[in-house]
Amino acid sequence: MLIRNSLIALGLLFLTASCDKKRVFDDYKAFNGTWNKDSIVSFQFEQNDTVTPYNMFVNIRNNNNYPFNNIFLIVNLEQPNGITVTDTLEYMMANPDGSLMGKGFSDVKESKLWYKGFEGEYNFPKAGNYTVNIEQAVRKSGSIPGVEELEGVTEVGFRIESKEE
Template identity: 30%
Template sequence: MTKLFRGLQALIFGMLLLTACDPAEVYEKNIDLTSPAGDPYVWAVQNKPTFEFDITDTTQPYDVYLNIRNAMDYGYYNLYARVTLTDPDGKIISRKLHEMTLMDPKTGEPRGSGSGDIFDHRILALPNQSFTQPGTYKIVLEQYMRQDQLRGIMAVGVRVARHEAGK
């Protein structure tokens, strides 16, 4: 029953994302996670989700966000992830380790938006990022927790949007 409920919530969330229009958005994609054995909601250390997006306008800055979906039974208040951004020539532009706080460290109360036991987070990872040449850029995400099989992380994603001053 719980899997059916989670599946229904994921379907509704996906439909909402498809119907939401944001003129600043350039790219957004989320990937559901499974262990090498096929267990759902597990981010294995060897699983490095990759996202490719096209930049045509190099005259303006962009904001790059990480999307994280976690279940309430995720065992930690934070998540460490390495984000590697490469340009169309394969050269690394940025490689940063991000600590994302998914729950309040003292109270354990979840942060982000959600209902039931599923929570979504959109975290600004690369603010005001400039892209110097048009073409296809790539972002690779790696979980940097001290566990090979990180349970409770349901999906990860990337969103790229035009930077809006004052936001």
């Protein structure tokens, strides 16, 4: 019985992994339920294809302790040629009734947030090593200083998908 269950679980793992043909890069950094405003999440990857168009996403896993209906992020894309592109982004994280957006069966939801590629094709400008730095920039309404500890964020991820199959 144990061997049969193990074989079924292994088969499902291979099936799930093989269905993700568009994935080029996918990584997560975990938090202990809070994301400090000074904690910058970094992802490094090598990209040598400057011809194929790509989509890039910031993935946020959060739970019911997340107190806001949106999130503000500052994302820096450091290119191999030394140029850094900085974007300040806002995403909706909750429905008008307060329920969390995103996918998931438990109180943890995963939101796949567009970063690059949604407005048209995105091609990497140079071959080489890239770094993506992500920091939260959430503020309470009417407050200038940022939220020191953003509760409810359990993981932040970065994903690159090929637009071609």
